Amino acid sequence: MLRYLPFLLVLAVWIYAFIDxxxxxxxxxxxxxxxVWVIIVLLFGEVLLGPIAWFVTGKKRAPAGGGSRRGGWxxxxxxxxxxxxxxxxRRDDS
Incomplete structure (x- = not known):
């Protein structure tokens, strides 16, 4: 079972990137x-180049922390x- 783990991890990342x-x-x-991004993720998903390229450069991401919170929680x-x-x-209770 353990020998299938790398294949399953690659498949999971591939599917996640495609859906994303x-x-x-x-x-x-x-x-x-x-x-074009869909084609790249599908063609190069087996070696994780497509999904990694998508995660790194393909999508605008919100800045982690320190970003503006206008209208947010x-x-x-x-x-x-x-x-x-x-x-x-506190003043009303006193």
Missing amino acids: VLNTPEKEVRHLPKV VAPDDNPDFLKGLNED
Whole structure:
């Protein structure tokens, strides 16, 4: 069973990359048209060149941490409105 593990891992990455290409909106695809990325992932998937190329250069990715949070979810301890409300609650209790 262990000898099939590398094949199964390559197959899983290949399928994940293929589905990711198909589900990515056209405006988020970089460098090449989406159809070309599908062909690259399918043709070079067995040696992982296609999927790796897609993950590295094909899709616009959000910056990890430190990015702007406009309109996004903010943790309570980073939310000034939440913290202000806590201070008001503390004053009301006193």
